[in-house]
Amino acid sequence: MIHTVVQWLLDTIGAMGYPGILLLMAMESSIIPVPSELVMPPAGYLAFQGKMNMFLVIVSGTIGSLVGAYANYFASHYLGRPLILKYGKYVLIPPDKFERVESFFLRHGEISTFIGRLLPVIRHLISIPAGVAGMNHLKFSLYTLLGAGIWCTVLTVIGYAIGENQQLIMQYSHKALLWVVLFSIILVALYIWKQKAGHSKA
Numbered sequence: 001m002i003h004t005v006v007q008w009l010l011d012t013i014g015a016m017g018y019p020g021i022l023l024l025m026a027m028e029s030s031i032i033p034v035p036s037e038l039v040m041p042p043a044g045y046l047a048f049q050g051k052m053n054m055f056l057v058i059v060s061g062t063i064g065s066l067v068g069a070y071a072n073y074f075a076s077h078y079l080g081r082p083l084i085l086k087y088g089k090y091v092l093i094p095p096d097k098f099e100r101v102e103s104f105f106l107r108h109g110e111i112s113t114f115i116g117r118l119l120p121v122i123r124h125l126i127s128i129p130a131g132v133a134g135m136n137h138l139k140f141s142l143y144t145l146l147g148a149g150i151w152c153t154v155l156t157v158i159g160y161a162i163g164e165n166q167q168l169i170m171q172y173s174h175k176a177l178l179w180v181v182l183f184s185i186i187l188v189a190l191y192i193w194k195q196k197a198g199h200s201k202a
Contacts, residue, residue, distance in 0.1 A: 029071075030124070
């Protein structure tokens with residue numbers, strides 16, 4: 001089954017090219033369940049075969065992630081918090097989860113957006129409190145592009161190095177995710193330390 005899906009993605013990406021990567025990653029970055037682990041590695045494999053340019057693959061995936069993130073951002077910004085709390089449970093965003101994410105985001109917006117783009121599940125949610133809070137567009141774009149760019153690069157490199165062996169791709173993707181989580185923990189720890197140091201000086 002997975003092999004069939006991967007082959008379909010290879011055929012789709014090969015036929016649609018970079019716009020196909022952009023579209024699939026835009027879907028992945030919103031609330032549509034298209035795993036990035038099934039999009040970027042096959043594109044990386046096509047780059048290994050010389051059928052695509054690796055740099056453009058990463059750029060397409062990163063921009064697609066931003067497009068999907070902005071779909072959530074603007075939906076939450078213009079539809080408003082009450083609507084999300086009322087209907088969010090139907091798109092996997094129950095009120096308690098949303099309120100926890102929003103509370104944390106209001107205090108730590110920039111680092112939340114950056115790290116949120118690196119972590120599964122959270123990457124689908126982080127744009128929503130950003131939109132509700134009306135986060136600055138430039139900052140939102142910058143931190144989204146930075147986080148999404150790192151993750152797209154990691155997955156593309158895995159696909160480039162491993163090829164079409166989906167079992168190995170998923171294995172190395174999970175290992176990469178563990179390293180990303182470790183990196184995020186270290187970054188958060190440094191951020192908290194810096195915040196506490198700033199408060200103590202004040």
